Amino acid sequence: MCELWDKKENIEFSETLRINVYGGRYEEIWSLWYHTGCLPSVPSRDLCPAYWEALRELCKPLKLKKEIRHRLTARQTSSQAAARTISGWKHFKYTMSMHWYKMKQSVQDAFHDYSLWHKELKKVEGTFGTGVGSYFRFLRYLFILNFCITLLVCGFILTPQLLFRLSDENENLSLSSQNGPEEEIAFEFAVSDGLPYDRSLSSLAYAATPEKFGPIDWLTGSGWFVTTELYYGTYHNGSFSLASGQHYNVAEAYFFVIFLCFIIYLVVILHRVIVLYKNNYIDTVHDMPSTYIKKVFSSWDFSISEKKAAALKHKSIYNELTELMQEYMNDEVNEAFCARVMAMCIKLVFWVIVLGVLCVLGWFMYILLDNGIDENVGETTNISDVSLLIYPLIVTLIMMVVPSILEGIVRFEGYRSPRHILYVNLVRTIMLELTILGVLIGFWYTREQKPALPETTDSMDVDVDTEDSDSTHVQERYCWETSLGEEVYRLLIIDFLVSLLLIILLLIFSIVTRKKSLGRAQQFLLEFSISRNTLHLIYDQTLLWVGLFFCPLTPLIVLLKMTITFYIQKFMALRFLRADERPWRAAQTETVFFALTLVSLILSFLAYGFNILRGHSSPDCGPFQGYKHYVDFLWDLTENQGTILAVIGWILRPGVVAGILGILM
């Protein structure tokens, strides 16, 4: 079979192998083969994973590679008798490393295969190219991540809480049927005391006044939902036991699982950002600019499979190349110093305007929230009311309209390259989103820190009056975490409904204008704007992170939202929308989007951390009742169990942190 080889190929192959495989013996081995055509015996220890890598990187037809592999493994098995025997330990070690390598490869294959939505993604990518495809892949990535977190939360927090409620309700039903009205008063005493003992009754009492499920409850998340496990307030603050001897502490689980979820998100997204940055931001600054080469050789998207998309791509490449040549000719003209200063001033002015608008918006949001709450102060906050929807509606409208306005403004600012325009847009939209969410959290946080509210003062003094006045009793049962959770829920739901409405309108619009020719405004509407959609996705994900502590089921809600969004957007994109004709640098923009997600995540995590350390826990709802700060719970725990402190201390040692970071990269 030596006719498969010709001289040139053989030399190249030995070169590759020599460079890639350890052990200089290979020079001899392959030169031997080249000269005699015979393969000397290759000891089994040398058939290591790096060997297969070298084979894979060889640029030869498949047939040749198969032949090589066949020869090597055949020789290996037939020459085993003649080969030097290796010691048992070495054999074991190398077998283990081969198995480990194979397992790693198969796990990587399975994991990267992502058979979820594979066909749909392929169809979209074939029609639109890698730009739109990268948006849908981002959506799928977040979906899978949220799915894992939902499983974690449901398994470790929700299910035990439900089991506890079921078992407790059965017990208490049998108890209360025997007791008279005196028990009920004692019942209420136990609630208002807020003392650590008799915990099992207090959270139940909070849920004891079951609200009827009103029709508007789906939208507002108040009313009946407040008494369910959707929010922080209903979670039990102690441990319970199902089987004899086994205790499950719901409060501990709540604390640690939420913390773990954040850590998982941080690690995964950080890892992804680092990998993408490594791959996509290879340093080109030191070398000569290579724009033309890149345009000519890497602009054709080989994954396009539809003629229409191909025609669009041809046009777009033609436009890009023409633009490049124009720029080249314009560059030769040196800009006057004054013109440059003017341009910079204009940009500065616009930035100041945008920042001013953001501040005004933030202040406006604060006023809105303040007024909304003051209306409800006299009544219980458990009643769901249409007025609760005003704030979410306004926020959603702002998030829909303002980014489009920003996009429109940026074109007048005189940025030269479309990439700069895109980045400026992204940064401004993210700032808008962070302003709104920051105002929301800040408002609730500062509000419940105010000393005027009865929760933070000594609860013993107020207890004497509780049996008499209903209204103060109700105020004491006021749970700020649940209210914040409700706000997040409302934001999510209203945002979803408004986007559905917009899509339906777009559908009608595109059906109506199908036959007619499109003007510029219509073109704008019917374009699949990748940046707008991705920013919307990041906004949803940030809402998830902000609300995770207060409403543990936010991952589930966002998961459902993402599924429905995926199918609807895919349907709309394939039938009605057109791709953006402007060029899209998919690789680097993907990195930028993940980096923005990471920034949002870090800020949310810092807010969560700050809340844990300094936030006041409500005295009679949720798993951390009775503690002034959430972090007191942790100190309490570590006092009882020295092991946890030891574990945390060990994890935070610099060596371990460096090791973890090294593995990640």
Next chain:
Amino acid sequence: MLSCFSSAHKRFKNLALEKVGHNRNAKLPMDKLLTLPELRANPFGERMCLIFSTTKDGDCTFEDFLDMMSVFSEAAPKSVKADYAFRIFDFDGDDYLGRRDLEETITRLVSPQRFSHSDMDALVARVLEEADLDDDGMLSFAEFEHVISKSPDFANSFRIRL
């Protein structure tokens, strides 16, 4: 990997069921291959078939097809992709990307649209200016690879997901 393999085989088989069903080494003619979705809209589809076909006439067996898909897959190393990209763009097969090759590439890229002679000359001159290090008016493989592997978009665009 196994699922990719079987889906690739399924696609190949469907092109010409009678031929491939019986014979594992059946060769399919180029025009049949160009009906595959991965190749039909591609201006370089013919070049791909020519390069990967072992008989160099554009007809591919299943192994050649698999070869093609493996080079375009996500897992293929950048050096392999650069090598095959060079071969695809080298229309006259002289191991160099000369003026004629570059002009042909650009023409195929913008296909219904056309550049004027002067524009085309200017473009080719820019490309050579950027990459031609030894000033011989042609791009050798080393020069090509040196530039192209720096481009992150190259790996992204030179990819077919099966």
